[in-house]
Amino acid sequence: MASQLTMQEEELRRGQWLEEEDERLSMMVGVFGERRWDALAKTSGLKRSGKSCRLRWLNYLRPNLKHGHITADEERLIIRLQKQFGNKWSKIAKQLPGRTDNEIKNYWRSHLRKKTLIYKQGLLENTLLVDIVSVP
DNA sequence: AAGGGAACCAACCGCTATCTA
C-alpha cells in the first residue's frame, strides 16, 4: 500500500510486481526465451534488474506452475527428500513438478522445520517423527 | 478493540558455477 512512488526514471524498481510488469515480462520472454536476462531487462523498458526478471519468471509466471497449497503427498515427499539431501532445494524441487525451489524452501521453513525442531527438543515421541518422516 | 508478536511468502542478496566470445 505505502506507495507514493515518486521514483526517478532511471532507478530500478523493487518489491512486488505489478500486473502490467508481469505482462510485459511474459511478452519479452516470448521474444528472448528464458535467457539473457540482463539484456531482456534493459530492452523491455521494465525498471527491473535482469536477476529480478528471471526470478519472477521462474517462480511465478512460468507456465505449468502449481500455485495452490502443497498436498499431503507433496509434504511427505519434501520431508523425505530434505532428510535425504539436506537443504538442496533445487534438487528437491526437481522431484515435485510445478513447484519451485523457493516455494519448497519457504514451505519447509514455515511449516515443517518446526516439527523436526520440536522433535529435537524431545517434545515429541519418536514414533511421531517416524510417522512424519518415513511415510512410504 | 487493539496492538503486538508470529507466521507467511515474494523478493533480495551474496556468492559460486557455468557459459561464451
Next chain:
DNA sequence: ATAGATAGCGGTTGGTTCCCT
C-alpha cells in the same frame, strides 16, 4: 586459455496478514 557475462543456488529480509490476549 581466460575474462567477463550469465545462470543458478540457498540464506535472509521486509512487508503484509493472521492470530492471540
